[in-house]
Amino acid sequence: MILGAFPFLYAETHYRLPFLFNRLFKREPELIADVPYRVLKSAFLPVLLLVKDAHLFPTGVISVKLFIDGQRFAEERLNFLAKQKFNERILEFDVSRFSAGWHEIQIKITYEVDGKTRVCFADNYRTTRHRPFRCYFAAESLPRKHDYFSGDFHSHSSFTEDQIEFGASLSAMKRMAEAVELDFFCVTDHSYDLDDAVDNYLKNDPSFPKWQRFQKEVKTLNSKGKGPLIIPGEEVSVRNAKNQTVHLLILNHPQFIPGSGDSGERWFSNKSEFSVKQILSQIRGGALAIPAHPAQKVPFAQKLFINRGPWTPGDLLRHHFNGLQFINGNQPSGVKRGMALWKSLLLQGKKIFPAAGNDAHGHFNRVREIAIPFIRLKEHGHHVFGQWRTLIHCSGRPQHPQQVLDCFKKGRILLTNGPFLEISAFSGQKQFFAGQCAPELDSVKVEALANHETGAITQIVLWAGFPTQKREQVIWQKDFTTQSVFSFSRKISLALNRLTGYIRAEIKSEYGMALTNCIWIED
Template sequence: MGLLYAEGHYTPLGLSLLKRREPEVLADLPFRTEPAAPVPVVCMIKDAHLYPVRIKLVSVRVTYPSGTVRDHEFGLEEFVSEPLWYRVFHFLPEEPGRLTVDVTILCSRRGREFVVRNDNLRTASHAPFQVLASQYPLPRAEGWHYGDAHFHSSYTWDQAEFGAPLGAAVEVARAMGLSWFAVTDHSYDLDDREDSYLENDPELPRWRGLLDEAEEVDFPVLVGEEISCGSSEGKNIHLLAFGITELVEGKGDSGERWLRTEPDLQLEDALEEVLSQGGVAYAAHPFFRFTLAQRIFLGRGSWPLEDLRREGLSGLQFWNGVRGKEFEEGREAWIELLSEGRKLYVLGGNDAHGDFNRFRCLWVPLLKVRELPFHTFGRVRTVAYCPDGPGPEAVLGALREGTTSVTEGPMVLLRVEGGTWEVEVASSGEFGRLEEVRVIFGEVGKAERTLWRGGGDMNLGAEGPIPGRGYVRAEAETETGALGLTNPVWT
């Protein structure tokens, strides 16, 4: 994927337009919060072990839809000298709607004071954050729990990017209405030394640290891994693995071996390792268009269709933070595979490396940071059916069995029993009325056809007969364009 929370201190040739003689200092907030939820303001300082700094004051200015402006100040006077430091502050919104939030951080280094506005990444906009303090809770159904199935924590840390601390992600997840998330850090980062992203450590301290920390946090965190492995075309592709306890090592596109980009782990071997541990595997962003630089210098590529037919693959994470060309190609490939009789499921995630509010990425290595409004944590949500609660094992079971749906808005639920399908769809004022709901039937070797179509209300329910052997699935789109879709249920 992209190169996120841009690392600005890597200078392989001794030169970088992004480098400062300061640590990276940045703030982040969720893009939305549930009604009446306190808004978490995450402040992070990266690489202070290289550039120690004193943080004195965090000021948060909130502008409400009515024009009201409120200032919140959090005094600290704390000396920071560790590789990654963070604190989370909160304010309670005074009114719902879209808030504009400006965060300024007063720091000093070697006796010189300086002020950071939202971040100090060179070439970034430093623009204020837009936060929707929603007056509508996410649509809910008993036993179904929202999560993000593709997220990178601070254990992803390398020459180009770093993720967010688990503790910060937990606070943001709660505020935005998530009940779980999966941590899928890069395999080529999880085998590194704790103090160096260019040297590996056979003791795997980063991997062990991730396992331990996920156990300690008071929130359901499913530990996974984004494995770099080789496609049938010899390119580096990424595989999401969930529910494993031993690291599957792959570093073909790590950039640790300059100009050596050949895969060191093949897809079939990666799948075998994951399944031998009782894990679950999904193709990560299979149709993502990597930049020319990543294709040349990291040897990355898209998934060939034949690799999506590999035994042991549970499904495709083709909904990766945004609906664009890669989403449409992924959905088309998924439907083609279903028509071949392959029981593959769709998974939703965002590939956020932190990025709670906006996507800040290294667009041109050593030269330019870019900001985009997608690939943000929790924007595309996987809804897992866990009737006894969303513990990691329960979520893993839902991913294994495909008892999940994926949405950026409406909740779409489908049940099949005794030759009858039943669909229930719920939206909210945040996403608008249901524009179109479709129940779709597919048979092996034939094109899909629509069994039922409806729309016009905030909530809809319908049922009908299943015309034969095959599968049933459902999709719903609201008047604001928010989409939700179910996984297929085979009959």
């Protein structure tokens, strides 16, 4: 693999090239602690302890101490010998006595390698800051109506592993998803990782045992009937109209779909196996095909060395997709670019449903990734598991992955990193919801919810799109400036006909925002 192409997971620091100095290398396994970015304080706080590459450097993990807001809170004496390639423990701590709000959590790990006792805070990486995690202890759940279910549409697990990165196990992801109150999450590991041999990421296996093992683990975890559903998927490398590689999320497909153009596994061969059109023709059953992070800027090095490119407007307009994952994490500039892309497609007459994910590769609280291969890591909070969510309306709690996808296809969707927003429209006595088409409208109902975690509602905007004029305009707006409002409902009289192509809504709160899917106005 061309190092540094996709440095988004927990950082792998033991891979070395001959005659090349690796500043990150240590003669001990990677030790990483992680916690969710939020948790109900009435529940337990899960702390993930991950020990990677202990088969190279067997390590005795002696204890884990937890400090909250600078004060020692608890200690777990573990005294276990880590000697497998992957070693995971989840420790549970009762934090109910703490007040609601943000808290700093520091994790001290005491361990023994080669007869020497050592200590690290948060992780044992070189060049990271080892600072405390910030976690919100919530007094109540994030706001939503009872018939909406919350999920992350783009995440990666330990089935994504190579020379510079690795993720957390499916079981650890399921526990963290439960902690942050997700009802489902889509695991979309890279197609060029799922075709590897089970124990050797440098070797491909045409029988796809890794993909088969991934499918089996998902079914096993889902069969237990408790906790969030796991939606199995792939992030497939495909060719766009310019024969550059872009990424397409394929969810709940019964067969493996190869894609390795940007894997870096084949020197001087960077053409993905299939074009977008060819991939879409292979989709079977109720699987979904959703372009991944189409507004993300492609770094120059990826363009040069592995033929990565952007999703072009022609790609997005020409083909039928089930949705568009234009929100990819919590970086404000990325969210803004994604929303602008979706709006431009709507105004060109494209009817495409919105989706949000975080592209988290582990990273339940903050990202620790390769900045410069062999030299330096970096940390940030842009791609944290569960921060941006896709809320889908279902008549009852989904019991298997296909139910989630079938509800998504109906389009009653909103994307949020905090507050809740729903619009419905009326034509006489008939009511229409997001994702539906109405011949004309005489009124629109807006319903919004917030709480102390999201902050009070500050603004709600109702937009109308006019594709024939290539413009959107505000048709109703409510600003909340003088009081703290956490719940709002109003029916607004509006006369809209087919000259208006669609309506949609956005909400801002003190600490978050949300947007709805469209209601289209057409026969």
